[in-house]
Amino acid sequence: DAGVIQSPRHEVTEMGQEVTLRCKPISGHNSLFWYRQTMMRGLELLIYFNNNVPIDDSGMPEDRFSAKMPNASFSTLKIQPSEPRDSAVYFCASSLGLAGDEQFFGPGTRLTVL
């Protein structure tokens, strides 16, 4: 079975540009999570969805960040406008549910904002 799929794997953009990261969760999983990883802050949860509905977006750094999940097999994380401090690896993860279910991570998108 395919795991969590993320695209692109690498993204280099200039400050001010819009960035869209994409994620396809594992089929049958009902929960989807977006994380950001940096050396300074480690793994941070940005937002998570259950049954396509955003449950908690308290980790989203600011209004420049938005996430959508239009259906059970696709989610996007958008940054507009991007800034150099947004440079990080962004991971998507999915799980069967929320209560005690293991989260499976995608390979990540390495974002560099110049």
Next chain:
Amino acid sequence: GQQLNQSPQSMFIQEGEDVSMNCTSSSIFNTWLWYKQDPGEGPVLLIALYKAGELTSNGRLTAQFGITRKDSFLNISASIPSDVGIYFCAGLGGTSYGKLTFGQGTILTVHP
């Protein structure tokens, strides 16, 4: 919010040695998870623990869910070079329903 303290931050060991790392929290968790992250990849689940006091093994890995539900440890026996990577503990449940709280990670280096 909930925080996990993971130690040690890094370890340099010789191949064949045993390794131990742990996580502690001021909060109670319902599930403890241990992940490993290789360079350029996402974290991969190694072991999941669901009950206080539970001791679980996966090959050379052994992990325990502390009886107080506020701590967990991971042991790796007879380390090999491919054990190199970053190991993360993560707690699920407690006051943050559905949200994983991650430790800071332990960077493991194994010298052949």
